[in-house]
Amino acid sequence: MTTLRAFTCDDLFRFNNINLDPLTETYGIPFYLQYLAHWPEYFIVAEAPGGELMGYIMGKAEGSVAREEWHGHVTALSVAPEFRRLGLAAKLMELLEEISEKKGGFFVDLFVRVSNQVAVNMYKQLGYSVYRTVLEYYSASSGEPDEDAYGKFVFSLKLNGTILMLRIPGLVCKTIIIFLAYETGSDSCRLMGFMYPPLDNFSYLRLYQL
Amino acid sequence: GEHRDYLDNGNNKMAIQQADKLLKKHKDLHCAKVLKAIGLQRTGKQDEAYALAQEVAALEPTDDNSLQALTILYREMHRPELVTKLYEAAVKKVPNSEEYHSHLFMAYARVGEYKKMQQAGMALYKIVPKNPYYFWSVMSLIMQSISAQDENLSKTMFLPLAERMVEKMVKEDKIEAEAEVELYYMILERLEKYKEALDVVRGKLGEKLTSELQSRENKCMAMYKKLHRWPECNALARRLLLKNSDDWQFYITYFDSVFQLIDESWTPPAEEEHSLEGEVHCSIEQAVNFIEERIAGESRSSRPLRGPFLAKLELIRRLRHRGCNDEYKLGDPEELMFQYFKKFGDKPCCFTDLKVFVDLLPPSQYTKFIQQLLDIIPLVAAAEDEVALPGDIKALQQHLCVVQLSRLLGIYHTMDKKQKLAVVRELMLRYRHGLEFGKSCLKTELQFSDYYCLLAVHLLLDLWLEGEEAAVWQCLTLLEEGLSHSPSNAQFKLLLIRIYCRLGAFEPVSELYSSLDAKHIQHDTIGYLLTRYASSLGHYAAASQSCNFALRFFHSNQKDTSEYIIQAYKYGAFEKIPEFIAFRNRLNSSLHFAQVRTERMLLDLLLENWEWAKRGLGEDISEEHRKLSLEEETLWLRIRSLTLRLVSGLPTLAHTIQPKNSEKTAENGVSSKIDTIRALLQQLEAAVDSGKKFLEQKIQYPVLGPPPTRMAGFFSNGSCQCQTSLFYLVSDIYELDTNGLGKCLGQGFSFFFSDLFNKCKGDLIEVRDGTLKTHPNLLENLVFFVETISIALWVSSYCDSVLRPFKSNLQKKKKKKKESSVAMPPVFTHFLDYVTELQTLTSNVIDHIKGLEIILTALKLEELSLKDTLLLQEEKKFTKTVQGKVQSSYHHSVQEIGELLKKRLDTIKKLKI
16 A cells, blocks of 8 residues: 655655665755756655655666667665565566666666675565675765765775676576676766776677676 | 866865966966966955956856856856856857857856746757757746746746747647656646646647656546546546556545545436546445455455555545445454454554554444454463463564554553553563564664564653653663664664753763764754754754754755756756755755754854954744644744844944934934844844743643743743843943933842852752652753853943943043042942852852762762662663763763853953953
């Protein structure tokens, strides 16, 4: 029993029950506004009949429009404690995948902390595979898009980083590829540069042939 | 080039040097000048930076580099309006530049110049006929209509114009993007042309609405509702429920429409389709069948759906409201809720779901209902007389649901103290037993049995409010214990924060709050927990810090939102633009923001080593409580901001003594300043009156409801009377020259002050019957005392500045006349007496505080025999921690207050003329 609807600014005043969870980041206002301005359809909230916010998903389309190569990305997915174990996260993922596919996204990917085993297992159940492990992705907490553009590089080899998982519609991943890498940037823009450098020979076509 | 890199790397000095080098070679290199200006701005030389920038701007540059650099500079200067001037000049010189025109549009957007945006959009479209430019212009018309003061103007001019602009494109078949259709819909909706809006959505153009989920359906539904087209509402809701029988909003619409149709005696047409959206249900029988079908269908769903079952309860409620239930045999709500519990009782949300429908249960059945639920939970007792415990997480979850329902239905409410304590013990036993199931839980996860602990604490809070002093310590003990097992539980932390604050102990709160990792918007939504108590409990440093965090957030809001309004134009998210603006306004008009602003300034004045005297002369709250609290907060804010304005108005009262009967006072503008002070004083009196009237209602907020303001204390401890009389003194002293040197310095002050002091006396913590009793109100009174003494000093500084020149004036006269007959007016002696009294009083309070410190240090809480022998060893440990924290916090408060008072004492000593 849930009302699913578009997330609006006013929900920011009411999402504490979801966001006071230690694994859910509360971003700066610009971060939310950027998503609402650019990818409003990827930002969905679930509401209970009593009016409580149950959970939300926030995502975007990533990649290059010019090369017609883009995919969906899940930035945040969180469900309040008392509304867990209802399959709500799966439902929200389903909706985002549907939107991404409708928009011509090749696949959907997301980052998750290695330590967040509950989430890792859920994503695996939803058909996601570990693509590679990124280190220190969550090291900066502000989450503002162009925060600290003059970044200080702190190389670290700690293994408790973050893993990138992805799911390609209609394809069951048999091989799980895990790349260990140094990741230092704090914002996703820098990370994008890192994820898809030309040297990587990474292409959407190859992904399909995995 | 190189200097730009320096700037990017934050090396502003090198950037300035590089720019200087370049400028030596090429004197008129605009861009270098601007880069230098950026360097200057960032090193704090705003004036030089501005001058240099204006030099370049005056030349009306048209090169990209200069324009971009100036834009960056103006943005850093928080002067976005200068960017518009820059590009206005640029497009004049290069009238065909698409780029400059679009920069100009965005510059207008940043400052909200809607009319100019409309023109800039059209100018752009004329140069490059791209659709987005045209629709930017249309959107700017909508913004003009939103911001228009005159609603008529908005409905008769701006919106119709916007509509015609879109219609033109429709006729020419030029509509390309989804965003353009959205915009069209927005215009029609705002014009209340719902029929037309519906036609757009359902027509060819509507096919473009694909991005959002069910975008077309949602828009149609909204229009059907506006048009009261219940058949369509019903048919569409029905269809959407067939697709997803768990979406609550459509059940609501479905029921609403069925009953509307019944009331209208609507009947379906014999031949044609029922409605545009297909089959319509217009009788109770159909609705009942429909819900039963959804329930039957649920069993075929891959995951259990709660919607159909709850919809049935909702239908029963609606039928009952209409006075017809039994005939439709939907079943007994009690039985249905029991069945629901059987199916979903092991889900944590079961309680939240059933909560909505408990009003369907007759109160006489509560106990029976609870027992019925309890009976089906598999609980096992180890021995005959022991508590039966759940064997797995599912059973535990079910039991928790029943316990929560018991609380909701008031089962515990009627119990006496002994029974309540027995329940607390049982809940804690269950809590500790339940920890077994969560042994593998990570630190970031909650324990399954946390709710037992929370409920035990709530029962104890009830006992505390009934006067059971020991209960509050047990609350804290249990919460600290709970937190040690479940370190991420935000409920535990928030409760601890509220209770510690109620006890007047702020020190532990900082750490708890920071472990919540609250930031950004949460400064507004929960930040008040800190700012309400930090300064009022004498934790001035913490108060400053939390105010600063909050203010930084609120101040960045303005700048941040503008940026994303522009992005929304770029990406065609038109419906988000008014939403962002409303959001910005909501944050700007936040009551919390206004309070923090006022309190921060008062705090600054209070903590400052002020020299200006000389320089200047040179959880579930009921709607009712929510409303009352808002009213109280607003009244209190009014009093505080008037106090702030009065205090900060003092240094503006530059007072030169005029000869007696001078007519000049009115011309030199000074009198207008005193008039302002007097007007403010009158407003303060009025605000105080309304505050007092409000408090006559003697509102008791629930303990976890909104925290009450400090207003009650302000009135009852005498600081209100003290402060207003002090401000009257300013007004009186001012009259000195015209009314003669009467008895300006009333005798009342020392009385008011000693009364205030009396309200501060007493021990902060005392041991009574083996339990600790705290008196946090003494702490709040002390803080008010410090504030009032400070105001007394500001006022005295002002008096001093008036009296001192006056005295020397008189003394000169005396010398000239060489007569002893010119007696010194008594005002000087009065003033001296008054200052001496202030000094004595302050010294006394400082001594009192020293005494408090000694007592607090000497208080050996470890020796406090924890009388409740029922306490477990584990609990005793936490009780000691808790009591230690409160003791340490009081110590901290008293120290900060004492330090501040000592500073004040030093200032008083300087005041004697």
